[in-house]
Amino acid sequence: ESLLALVEDEKSINWKKANPLLVNMGSAVGGPIANASPETRRKFLEYLLDPEGKEMPEFLLKDVEETIHAEILRAGKVKDPAAIRQLASEGAYAFKYKLEAALMDATPNERIPLFELLLSSGKNGLLHDPAFPLNISRRYLGYGAGSVEEKLLSAFLAVVPPHERSVTVAYLLSQVGQDKSGVKSLFEVFQTVGIKFGQMTSIWKVFGEEVAKETAALKDSAAPLSKAEIEEVLKALPAGERGRIQRLKRVVGSASLKTVAEVELMDGREAVLLVQRPFAEDQIRSNLDLSARFLQELKRRKVDVPVGLFDAVVADLRSQVLGETKMTDEAEKIRAARAHFERLNRDMTGRMNGYRFSVPALVEGFQPRDNILLLEKAEGVTWARAPAELRKATGAQIVESSLRTLFREGWFDPDRHGGNILVDPKTKTIHPIDFGQAETYSKHPFWKSDDRYVFMRFLQGISEGDEKLVWENGLKMAEPGASVDLAGLRTRLAGALDATKDKPVHDRIIAVTNAFVDSGGKFERRFSFGGLKGLMILHGEQYVSSEEFASILKQEAAALIRSKLPLACADYFRKVLASGR
Known part of the structure; x- marks a missing residue:
């Protein structure tokens, strides 16, 4: 019932942010689904998973036709029974084709509400099956009996609030066919915390070699803030700072806790704006607490994973991720990085292959804040997407620079992956970016350990x-x-x-x-x-x-x-x- 109410809310109140699939189809299918039997729901679920290869269940088509028939009778404009039946049939098939087209064009996330309806609405919701979640995970998610995926899902559903269980499974169903493992999709439910945790479990191979290969590709897919939301943040700036920004050009994307956007300054320069998502810290703390409960449940169930290492990863993640929430701290790390890389340009002369390092600086005249940071724009392509010859020309410098700062300076950024390096072949410049995780190490005189x-x-x-x-x-x-x-x-x-x-x-x-x-x-x-x-x-x-x-x-x-x-x-x-x- 709550989801059906949400459908109506989306239509009547929140139409500007409405999900088109939810608005157009939710009300129509909500009633029939609420009254459908478990077997009928399973057939509709199979249809949602493969709308191109499966036929729309007959019950749904019939229910839509009856609804249209009743509406025509109520309007009273058509009197002939045969004509009414014909119009109702044509309307039902028009709905069928529209739904099929919408499902084929829909993103995985746009299907989540329909999966959730099948799982939770009415007395026959699939989550009421005594075999839940195994009735879903084995038949539709492809989890093997006793597999790591199955154990993790069961443990996770045991610690989340009851109303979130069906939404979690609906999300996992929406990812079927998206080339994702069950573990990988489950980590995404934890959002930023889960993404980072999944990346860590890949590095440490917590769940074995095969799962590590899947989770290695995890990327933080949190939706970026809209231009309107960013403009609201900018309004809070002092007039002197806001007045120096001519316009917000475009939203580039999201990275971990922040949205990245390009702006044009009044002097014509382009700059990069980093804006923290509202309530990011509260959300992170909530998901970290959930992670801790998840870990305790794994221990209780004696799941065969290296729980000690799992525990250590969660503890480290808590301090590291919360440390990244304040952009004022990142600003200090950027200043330190600029000094280190300027020194490297001098010390590595002759081994740079004609390139030089340049860390984008903070834009002068803008005060770093916990939720907003303005940086000079760096040109180039990420090293991860650069042509092979460009990667070959710059890879050694990236490795040597990182190891030099670690062992010679006692400063190291552990997040130096290929997406955090921009390479500009025109100016032969390597731009390291994103130093939120940088660490320092003690550095003592030559006779003393450190x-x-x-x-x-x-x-x-x-x-x-x-x-x-x-x-x-x-x-x-x-x-x-x-x-x-x-x-x-x-x-x-x-x-x-x-x-x-x-x-x-x-x-x-x-x-x-x-x-x-x-x-x-x-x-x-x-x-x-x-x-x-x-x-x-x-x-x-x-x-x-x-x-x-x-x-x-x-x-x-x-x-x-x-x-x-x-x-x-x-x-x-x-x-x-x-x-x-």
Whole structure:
């Protein structure tokens, strides 16, 4: 009933934002569906999933015809019974063709209300079946009995409010045929939090290799703000700042928590406007709380996933995503990034292949605010979409710049994927953008250890299979006050290194991290969500070959060792003495 009321509300009150499919078809099919049997609903569901290959259910066509017949009689303009029947039949078929055309043209999201009606309206709603959600997931979503997808869905539906269960399943049904796994679609229900979480579970392979391949392609698909909504935000600016913006040109899209738009300034320059979605922080907190309940339900059900790593990802995600909600913080990170990349232009002279770095600056005269930021516009194409020759000409510089700032400066952006790099072949400029996740690492004098050195030695231990090196430095990376099961860690760590000795470093990092987490030694965020995640993204983007990536990493590790030579020598001699040589 609530959804039928929504249909009427969309038509009578909220017509400017109305979903055309919902407005045009919702009222007509709502009544018949509410009275339909479970079997009839299943037939209509199959039709909605494949409107081109299936016929509209006869019950719906008949109900529409009877409705039209009654309306003609009520109008009283046509008296001949045969003519009335003919008009009603023609009207019903016109509706049928219109509905079929609308369904074929509709986006997946536009079908959600109809799926929701089949699931929840009336006493025969499919969610009232004792087998729900398995009656839907196995037959229509293609989830195997006992599969990861099925377990995750059942756990998720157990923690969401009852009124959201049918909407969740309706969304999953709308994604059938969209080349998405069930896990991938389920993460999208959590919106920004889910997208980022799905990306993290892909990097850490929480649900295995196959699911990781699917979730690796997750993108934040939150709808951008409209021009009208952005204009409302701009009205709140002081007159002096608002007066410098001549016009809002176009909405470019959305990225994570913000909408990106192009504006023209009064002096003729173009700039990029970043606007945070209203209530973004409240929505994120709500979805993070839901994620925590979801995790507890997985634990309760003893679902066979690495719950410790899952828990660590959720905890890191909470602090990282909430940290991105304030654009004033991002403004400071942009200023730091500009300084680092200007230094790189000098330090990497001769290895830039004729290119230079340029981080878009904040537009002078506009005060950064928690919900709005104005940047100079950078030209170019994202590295991810650039032609192969352009990627080849710039990939090594991107990798080296990231590793240099990490190991030489103690500053690292772990979100350096191909969509966060613009390349302009005309001016031979590489524009790194979006530094909301940038982390800093301690940097001490040459005789003293620091975050950079600890992290480098940890990676060295994993690469060489040196359990002692991994043990010592991994414990230094753990959160302060962590209650680590040292005996359990030794056993798990030895097993992890042995099981992955012939596997890629990526898999060894995951296994070792899981050993620490399961032993109570969760790493501090700058090491897990920062350094380790960032290195795996940097490698996974294939800016360079695996061999070249390893070469650049060794180059920067060697540079760090040279800068810490007394400390490195002391570590070496301790190792020699411990081995008895």
